[in-house]
Structures are given as C-alpha cells and as structure tokens.
Amino acid sequence: MSYQEIDAKMLSKMFLAGAKNLESKKEYINELNVFPVPDGDTGTNMTMTILSAAKEVTALGENPSMEDLCKAISSGSLRGARGNSGVILSQLFRGLTKVIKPYHSLNVAVISESCEKAVETAYKAVMKPKEGTILTVAKGISDKAKELASEGVTDLEVFMEKVLEHGKYVLSQTPELLPVLKQAGVVDSGGQGLIEVISGAYDALLGKEIDYSSLEQESDAGQKPVAEAPEEAEIKFGYCTEFLILLNKNFNIKTEMDFKAYLESIGDSIVCVCDGETVKIHVHTNDPGLALQKGLKFGQLSNIKIDNMRLEHEERVQKAAEKSVEKPIEKEEPKQPPKKVGFIAISAGDGLSEIFKSIGVDYVIEGGQTMNPSTADILDAVDRVNAENVFILPNNKNIILAARQAAELMTDKNLLVIPTKTIPQGITAVINYMDGSSVDENEEVMISEIAKVKTGQVTYAVRDTVIDDKEIKKDDYMGVGDNGILANGKDLTEVVLETVAAMADEDSELISVYYGSDVSEEDAEAIRERIADAWPNLDVELQNGGQPIYYYLVSVE
Amino acid sequence: MSKIAIVTDSNSGITQKEAKELGIYVLPMPFMIGNELYYEDINLTQEQFYEKLLGGENISTSQPSPEEVCKLWDSLLKEYDEIVHIPMSSGLSGSCQSALMLAQDYDGRVQVVDNQRISVTQRRSCQDALELAASGLDAKAIKDFLVKDKFNSSIYIMLDTLQYLKKGGRITPAAAAIGTLLKLKPVLQIQGEKLDAFSKARTTSQGKAVMIGAIKNDVETRFGGILPAPGGVWLQIAHTHNEEAALALKEELLEVFPGYDIYIAPLSLSVSCHIGPGSLAIACCKKISY
Numbered sequence: 001m002s003y004q005e006i007d008a009k010m011l012s013k014m015f016l017a018g019a020k021n022l023e024s025k026k027e028y029i030n031e032l033n034v035f036p037v038p039d040g041d042t043g044t045n046m047t048m049t050i051l052s053a054a055k056e057v058t059a060l061g062e063n064p065s066m067e068d069l070c071k072a073i074s075s076g077s078l079r080g081a082r083g084n085s086g087v088i089l090s091q092l093f094r095g096l097t098k099v100i101k102p103y104h105s106l107n108v109a110v111i112s113e114s115c116e117k118a119v120e121t122a123y124k125a126v127m128k129p130k131e132g133t134i135l136t137v138a139k140g141i142s143d144k145a146k147e148l149a150s151e152g153v154t155d156l157e158v159f160m161e162k163v164l165e166h167g168k169y170v171l172s173q174t175p176e177l178l179p180v181l182k183q184a185g186v187v188d189s190g191g192q193g194l195i196e197v198i199s200g201a202y203d204a205l206l207g208k209e210i211d212y213s214s215l216e217q218e219s220d221a222g223q224k225p226v227a228e229a230p231e232e233a234e235i236k237f238g239y240c241t242e243f244l245i246l247l248n249k250n251f252n253i254k255t256e257m258d259f260k261a262y263l264e265s266i267g268d269s270i271v272c273v274c275d276g277e278t279v280k281i282h283v284h285t286n287d288p289g290l291a292l293q294k295g296l297k298f299g300q301l302s303n304i305k306i307d308n309m310r311l312e313h314e315e316r317v318q319k320a321a322e323k324s325v326e327k328p329i330e331k332e333e334p335k336q337p338p339k340k341v342g343f344i345a346i347s348a349g350d351g352l353s354e355i356f357k358s359i360g361v362d363y364v365i366e367g368g369q370t371m372n373p374s375t376a377d378i379l380d381a382v383d384r385v386n387a388e389n390v391f392i393l394p395n396n397k398n399i400i401l402a403a404r405q406a407a408e409l410m411t412d413k414n415l416l417v418i419p420t421k422t423i424p425q426g427i428t429a430v431i432n433y434m435d436g437s438s439v440d441e442n443e444e445v446m447i448s449e450i451a452k453v454k455t456g457q458v459t460y461a462v463r464d465t466v467i468d469d470k471e472i473k474k475d476d477y478m479g480v481g482d483n484g485i486l487a488n489g490k491d492l493t494e495v496v497l498e499t500v501a502a503m504a505d506e507d508s509e510l511i512s513v514y515y516g517s518d519v520s521e522e523d524a525e526a527i528r529e530r531i532a533d534a535w536p537n538l539d540v541e542l543q544n545g546g547q548p549i550y551y552y553l554v555s556v557e
Numbered sequence: 558m559s560k561i562a563i564v565t566d567s568n569s570g571i572t573q574k575e576a577k578e579l580g581i582y583v584l585p586m587p588f589m590i591g592n593e594l595y596y597e598d599i600n601l602t603q604e605q606f607y608e609k610l611l612g613g614e615n616i617s618t619s620q621p622s623p624e625e626v627c628k629l630w631d632s633l634l635k636e637y638d639e640i641v642h643i644p645m646s647s648g649l650s651g652s653c654q655s656a657l658m659l660a661q662d663y664d665g666r667v668q669v670v671d672n673q674r675i676s677v678t679q680r681r682s683c684q685d686a687l688e689l690a691a692s693g694l695d696a697k698a699i700k701d702f703l704v705k706d707k708f709n710s711s712i713y714i715m716l717d718t719l720q721y722l723k724k725g726g727r728i729t730p731a732a733a734a735i736g737t738l739l740k741l742k743p744v745l746q747i748q749g750e751k752l753d754a755f756s757k758a759r760t761t762s763q764g765k766a767v768m769i770g771a772i773k774n775d776v777e778t779r780f781g782g783i784l785p786a787p788g789g790v791w792l793q794i795a796h797t798h799n800e801e802a803a804l805a806l807k808e809e810l811l812e813v814f815p816g817y818d819i820y821i822a823p824l825s826l827s828v829s830c831h832i833g834p835g836s837l838a839i840a841c842c843k844k845i846s847y
Binding site: 355358359427428431432433434435436449507509510512539541543557 | 739740741754755756757758759760761762763767
C-alpha cells in the first residue's frame with residue numbers, strides 16, 4: 001500500500017512509533033557520549049522529552065484532530081524537554097507542527113515545508129549552532145525532503161525511505177565535521193536519536209507491528225492516574241518485565257518462536273521483537289528471573305525494568321486518595337507580596353545544596369550530571385519561588401537550553417538564565433549578586449564574573465577513548481576542565497593535583513575543593529593538604545559537596 | 558567672630574599628635590581589655606591593640622564617660638566661645654546620644670553634630686569644620702552645614718573574616734546572615750546609620766574590584782562625576798592592620814582617579830575590634846562648598 005497523504009490518525013501512530021523506537025535505543029545512544037564520563041544521557045534526555053509528548057498524544061485517543069495532535073506534540077515535548085538534544089528535538093517538533101497544524105492531511109510538499117520550518121526553529125533556539133550535531137542531521141533531512149518534493153516525488157513511502165537513508169548518511173558524516181566525535185570514534189548521539197525517531201515513524205507508515213504497550217502504560221502512570229486506574233480485577237501475573245537482549249547469538253524465526261512459547265508458559269502479554277541486533281522482550285509473569293535467564297542465553301541484557309504491578313496498583317489507588325487530601329495544603333500559605341529577586345540553582349548533592357542555600361538561593365532543583373531537569377521541572381521550581389524576577393543557575397552546560405526554554409514559556413515572572421556551566425560558576429554568580437543594583441546590572445555582573453572562574457571536575461572514564469590527543473583507559477581518573485581534559489591517570493590524588501596545576505596561575509588567589517559522596521572526609525582533607533603544600537601562597541578551601549559521580553569539583557579563581 | 562573649638566573622639570583616626578598640629582581636640586575612646594581600662598592613643602597603641610585582639614582577649618568598647626566629656630568641654634570653654642563636637646556615628650555608638658544630652662546644659666555653646674560619620678569620613682568632617690570656622694561661621698551654622706552634608710559620603714569595607722562581626726552585633730541581620738558555609742569576604746557599606754551588607758566576594762581582588770566599582774559609581778552618580786585632579790571629592794583608604802594591602806589598593810584606585818590625593822589611615826580601634834584585622838576600606842566625601 002502506498003500513501004500520497006497521511007492523516008492525523010496515521011501521524012499520531014507514526015509519532016508514537018518514533019517515540020517507542022527512540023526509547024528502545026536509549027541506552028545505545030547514551031553510550032555515544034564523547035567524553036567518557038559517566039553522564040552520557042543524551043538517549044535518556046531525548047526519550048524523556050519525546051515520552052512527555054507521547055503521553056499527551058496517547059491521551060487524545062486514536063482519532064485526534066490534526067490541530068490537537070500538533071498541540072500535544074509541541075507543548076508536550078517543550079515542557080518535557082531535558083538536556084540540549086532534548087531541547088533541540090522539542091524545537092524541531094515545534095517548528096514542524098507550526099506548519100502542519102492547519103492541514104487535515106499531509107503530502108510531500110507540506111512535509112517538506114514543515115521540515116524546513118523545524119530546522120529553522122531549532123537553529124534559532126541554539127545560541128551558537130554547531131555543525132556535526134543533531135542540527136546538521138535535521139538540516140540534511142530537510143534539504144533532502146525539499147529536493148525530493150521539487151523532483152515531484154509524491155509517494156510518501158518512497159519519500160520517507162530516501163529521506164531516512166540520506167539522514168543516516170549525514171549522521172555517518174558527523175565525525176568529519178566534529179573532530180571530537182572522530183577521535184572518540186562515535187557519531188553524534190543527538191543525531192542518532194533523531195534518526196531513531198524517524199525510523200520508528202517510517203516503520204509505522206510501512207504498517208509494521210509496533211508495540212505501544214509500554215507507552216500506554218507510561219501515559220497511564222503520568223497523565224491520568226486516577227481516572228484510568230486499572231479496574232479492581234485480580235492481577236494474574238504480578239511482574240511486568242521488560243528487557244533488551246543485545247544479541248551475540250543467532251536469533252532466527254525458529255528461536256523467536258521457541259522463545260515466545262517459553263514466555264507463554266510462564267506468563268502473558270508477551271512481546272518478542274527482533275531487529276537483527278537486539279531483541280525486545282516484554283512479559284507479565286510471576287517469576288521474572290526465568291525470563292531473564294532465558295534471555296541471557298542469547299546475549300547481554302540491558303534496559304531491564306521490572307515492576308510489581310500488584311503493588312503499583314495499590315500505590316496508585318493510595319496516591320489518588322492522598323492527592324485529594326494533599327492538594328489543598330500544597331496551595332501554600334496566604335501569598336506574601338513577592339520579593340524582587342529570587343534564585344534557583346540546579347545541583348546534585350546535599351553539601352552543594354546547603355552551600356547554595358547558605359548564600360541565598362531560594363530553591364535547589366536536585367539534578368545535574370546524571371539527571372537533567374526538564375523545562376517543566378524548572379517551571380515547577382519557579383512556581384515555588386515567590387519573586388518577580390528569578391535568576392536560574394543551570395550549573396551544567398546540558399541544562400542551559402532547557403532553562404532558557406523555561407524562561408521563554410514563563411509569562412508571569414521574569415526568568416533570567418545565567419549560563420553557568422559548572423557548580424563553582426553558579427556559586428560565584430550568586431556571590432556576586434548585589435542587592436542594591438538593578439536586575440539588569442546584576443545579570444551583567446554575574447555573567448562577566450562567571451567567566452573568571454576556572455573549574456576542574458574529577459571523575460572516572462567509562463570506556464577507552466582518545467580526547468585532545470590524550471589516551472584514556474576505562475576506569476582511569478580524569479580531570480575535565482572548562483575546555484577539555486586537564487589530567488588523567490590511575491592515581492586519584494595525582495589527577496587532582498594535575499588538574500589544579502592546569503588551572504592555577506600567578507593571578508590565582510583561591511582554590512576551592514568540593515568533595516563528592518564517594519570520597520571520605522579524611523581522603524579529602526589529605527588532598528587539601530597536598531594542594532596547600534603545592535600552592536603555599538593560595539588559600540585552599542575544602543567543602544563537602546556530596547555530589548555523585550564527580551569525586552572532586554575544583555575551582556580556581 | 559566667635560572663637561570655636563572643634564572636638565571629636567579618637568574614632569576619627571586623628572591622633573593626639575596630629576590633633577595638636579590641626580588645632581582639634583580628641584577624646585580618647587576607652588577600651589576594656591580583660592579587666593583593664595585603656596584609652597586609645599593614650600596608653601594603647603595600634604600594635605598593642607592587635608596583639609591583644611589576635612591573642613583572643615576579650616575586648617569591649619564603651620563611650621567616653623560623661624565626666625571626661627564635660628571636663629574637656631569645661632576647660633575648652635574657658636578659652637573658646639563655642640564648641641563644635643563631632644562624635645562617631647550615632648548608628649554605631651551611643652556617644653552621640655550622650656553628647657547631645659550633655660550639651661543641653663551648655664546653653665547652645667556646645668553644638669553636637671549628628672552626621673553619622675566614622676573614621677576617615679569623621680576626620681574629614683573635623684577638617685571641614687575647621688575650614689567653616691575659619692570662614693566665619695558660628696558653631697550652630699557649622700553644625701547645620703555638616704548635618705545637611707551628612708549623606709555626601711560613602712564608605713565600603715571589605716572584611717577578611719566574619720568572625721569578629723558575628724560577635725559584635727553592630728550590623729543588620731542581612732549582613733550577619735551572609736556566608737555561613739563558604740569562606741567569603743563580605744563587602745559592607747556605611748551609608749548613614751548602620752553597617753550593612755553591600756556585596757560579597759570570594760577573593761581579595763574581587764572584593765577590591767567591587768569597592769572600586771562602587772565608589773566610582775557613587776562619584777559618578779551622586780558626587781558630581783570624576784573631575785580631573787584634584788577632583789570634587791576627597792578619597793580615603795582605611796584598613797585594619799593591613800597597611801601593605803592599603804598601599805597596593807591606593808595604586809589601583811589611582812588608575813580610576815588619576816592624580817587624586819588619596820589619604821590612607823588605619824581604621825579606628827573601636828571599628829577594628831568589631832571587624833577584625835585584615836580589612837580594607839575605601840571612602841569618599843564630597844568636597845564642601847559654602
């Protein structure tokens with residue numbers, strides 16, 4: 001069957017299939033991180049972004065109007081946007097839906113125009129667009145779409161096949177545009193994510209069987225937990241079990257049938273889909289272990305997710321009850337007149353939260369390296385700060401865009417994003433706030449002051465790689481500076497000292513060391529002494545940051 | 558033309574020696590250190606004071622006793638017709654309040670100036686008073702002039718530590734609240750009544766930049782702009798036990814105010830015991846015109 005046009009129903013299906021496909025490749029995309037730091041979460045961020053939209057799309061039912069569908073995709077992804085790639089993805093959707101919203105059905109010409117708008121919107125959202133990223137892939141796709149439209153292609157299957165093929169080609173070329181990708185031997189992770197979305201959508205167009213079940217579950221849990229709480233009916237199989245098998249053995253039709261038969265013997269609601277490299281398994285069973293063991297025979301497992309559906313059901317009922325009690329209380333005490341200026345910082349770790357609060361930050365969003373807060377999370381936090389102007393300190397380069405997006409969506413308060421890329425920059429920004437000056441003056445001062453802080457973040461490598469011509473082995477310690485790797489090696493103390501050495505110069509006055517949750521106070525104190533010995537003329541300050549993943553955050557100013 | 562004596566206290570930073578040269582009378586501030594009473598610049602030098610402060614001795618300040626104040630006034634009024642008395646800021650000490658009360662018994666011959674100055678700016682007020690007296694104003698007119706002029710000055714102080722300030726209590730809660738976990742160098746402002754938090758810095762050079770920026774802003778927006786030297790303002794630097802840094806700060810300040818005559822003095826001890834050693838301050842006063 002070939003299509004000249006697609007309607008809202010089909011588009012909805014394609015969108016959900018795209019979301020689904022991205023979700024299933026999430027881990028793989030996470031691992032495409034250039035820096036081998038344990039914070040690669042492009043896949044997670046993009047997935048959470050698109051799932052937020054998928055939730056709203058599923059809530060519309062099977063036959064949405066084009067306008068409602070577009071609204072759901074656009075607002076859902078904008079609010080759910082996390083991380084830079086997530087924000088860019090949400091902007092692509094925003095541009096795309098802007099064009100298609102007035103149509104009942106879409107042909108090649110409309111789609112090509114919408115792609116162009118999508119790319120234009122996304123480029124605008126990024127301050128300094130970089131080539132060799134998701135933007136380049138999106139641009140390639142849009143250019144190809146335009147070319148095909150002008151050549152008179154009208155068959156959408158042909159159109160999508162060609163577009164996808166070209167997108168994959170552009171993706172494969174990203175290492176040529178971004179040397180860091182080439183050195184690390186990976187393609188751009190955000191670009192890969194975009195390709196997965198389009199592949200999923202293409203599969204849906206071709207009529208391939210897509211398992212939407214987990215999407216629907218997500219939407220149940222998030223969107224309408226009360227109304228759609230599962231009926232009281234007894235649950236026969238208690239554990240919803242999902243995982244991927246990264247195949248290292250042949251998995252043909254015969255093995256697939258055998259596997260399915262086995263799963264049927266231990267449960268129901270079975271999904272077993274193979275795409276050549278991975279097998280996706282979904283089963284409701286009373287013994288998840290059996291399913292996992294069976295899977296292990298064919299390769300490594302990933303994305304294992306086991307939920308106790310009986311408990312979840314009870315929780316859901318309970319939560320619904322609690323919510324009706326909680327809601328009025330949450331409405332807060334009678335509003336005091338808003339203060340002029342408030343601060344929100346994004347940070348992970350008890351110690352760092354305490355530090356931020358002690359210098360005047362009103363609300364700390366837990367997050368950072370491992371968990372980028374979404375635009376919606378930031379907006380929620382803003383709601384809790386009763387101030388006319390709210391400064392936001394993202395403290396991570398991957399959160400700045402989401403914060404900016406929040407600032408654009410916010411209407412009743414003035415949000416100002418100070419683009420802090422590290423925790424020490426955030427601390428410096430708050431410290432330089434002056435009560436007497438205007439908001440604009442403060443913004444200017446903070447932005448100029450953060451440029452004077454040098455930060456080094458010490459963690460471990462999750463895989464072998466080469467960056468900045470430095471060969472790094474898995475599990476090596478690394479000091480990551482503002483512009484690349486400052487030090488690496490097997491000895492943590494040496495790496496910390498080398499990291500400091502790479503940052504300190506004759507103008508430096510203060511070295512601040514924030515030790516993480518995996519470091520003992522004694523070890524941290526010992527490092528402080530080593531630093532103080534090596535730089536006798538500088539003040540050295542040690543603080544318990546309590547941050548995960550990064551053993552030490554060090555700043556020199 | 559009446560013969561006018563200018564009286565101040567040792568918070569002005571005017572030493573007994575300097576006072577004689579200028580023709581000003583300086584009441585020494587009393588200090589209780591341990592169980593002993595000392596008088597600033599009489600039997601307590603700056604060096605001795607910091608030695609005791611750093612040694613952790615409990616130092617408390619008080620105001621000159623009414624007896625001492627009246628004794629000085631009485632003896633001066635034998636020689637002079639009137640007195641202009643310029644005590645330390647009423648926001649920081651009860652000295653001014655007491656003096657105002659005592660002056661009520663002197664039938665207007667003693668005019669107490671409540672212009673909320675301290676240290677180098679208080680010193681400047683005394684010099685202004687001398688100038689005004691020489692130009693023929695009487696004590697009441699001098700007082701009125703100085704009180705009207707009180708906001709034409711500004712002081713920014715960067716502390717090395719919050720330790721002493723917390724013990725003291727002569728600051729607003731806002732200033733006391735800053736920097737509980739991180740080591741910060743608070744920049745305080747004396748503007749009118751109280752010492753309040755202005756900004757904060759993590760390093761000395763950041764703090765100096767904040768102060769220089771603030772003074773520059775004051776001069777540009779409130780005191781008639783940065784005129785070519787000698788300029789329309791008096792610039793001063795004060796410090797607690799920190800002379801070398803004060804000299805370096807002077808050089809930096811001269812880059813913004815080229816050719817200006819910048820006066821450097823140690824902060825008076827009753828301020829020092831509240832803020833501790835290692836601080837730096839920049840002050841400015843608008844030059845008077847009459």
